Amino acid sequence: MTPPAVTLLDVARAAGVSKSTVSDALQGSGRVAEATRDRVREIAQELGYRPNSAARRLRRASTGAIGLHLPQTATRLDYYMNLAFGAVERAQEGGLDVVLLAPAGAASGPIASRVDGLLVIDPEVGDSAVPGLLEAGVPVVTGERYLGPSPAPAGAVVCDNAASLTALLDHVRDRGARRPALLAPEGASAWAAALRGTAAAWGASYGTEVALRTVPFAATAADAEHATRRLLSADPGIDAVLCAPDGAAPGALRAAAALGRTVGVDLLVASCVDGVANRGANPPVTAVDLRPAAYGRACAELLCDILAGRAEPDTVRHHTWALETRPSTTGVHREPSEPSGPGGPRGPRGPGQPPDKS
Secondary structure (H helix, E strand, C coil): CCCCCCHHHHHHHCCCCCCCHHHHHHHHCCCCCHHHHHHHHHHHHHHHHCCCCHHHHHHHCCCCCEECCCCCCCHHHHHHHHHHHHHHHHHHCCHHHHHHHHCCCCCCHHHHHCEEEEEEEECCCCCCCCCCCCCCCEEEEEECCCCCCCCCCCEEEEEEEHHHHHHHHHHHCCCCCCCEEEEEEEEHHHHHHHHHHHHHHHHHHHHCEEEEECCCCCCCHHHHHHHHHHHHHCCCCCCEECCCCCCHHHHHHHHHHHHCCCCCEEEEEEECCCHHHCCCCCCCCCEECHHHHHHHHHHHHHHHHHHHCCCCCEEEEEEEEEEEEHHHHHHHCCCCCCCCCCEEEEECCCCCCCCCCC
């Protein structure tokens, strides 16, 4: 008489763990400690466990996809579309399709059950879909960290947004700006929090203040124009405006022109996110290139690696950026005469004015 086949439940009982832990350990997925994974595999081998190949084929036939969740306002933003294309390209190289999740869809329902893992980009605490995604029972990789209380994702890909804004502020200071302002995104995302905190810290290091105005997370050029008009009308001494949201900076250019300011000369304008709108503006706008397509690839690659057991859960990878300087901050060239670091002289000169002769 043929003995009954050893089941996952048999292995689970022998190892003293749950059936799902055994399944994750043997498939190289899930959040299983390495020591537990090794012990489960050893016990499975001792018991003679053999996976049900028919069931495994059935499972593979019903998945082969990952889900992609973007912020609710992302569909009209150049940055997120490029990010999505990068994620799709990398997922396809790993044999996976990408399912774009509806912004307000039921995250933990049928969608989550049809994917092997999830990408959640720029998760905001106020996004009602995010907690369900993190609790959907499949590995989740976030693009930027999640600041909410839900379970931690399986992995994250992050940019050093504090460093990129610091570089942008240092740049406009080197070009003569002494009273910069930031149109900062509202909301509780890691990106928004980093920009607001960095602006305050940078200003404190120079004994000045970065004027802060809050705009929508996905502010339009019209939003930026309105905010910049109010800002400059209330405080004509502002000599640099940094726009955080993608595509918003051309609005600051329009506001400057309407108020008789010359961009690149007596007012510097820059953006925390580069894109088509900045490159095609008149004048072209200095911006931080976050390399969104490469960022999307990096997020999808980490998820693929976690699903394949090539990366441990809780892996955090870092994505690089570059500062692209253009005429909106370099319209008039001058050599800085003051140290750009904290503690240097703080004269009243503005952009485009000649160095002190002393």
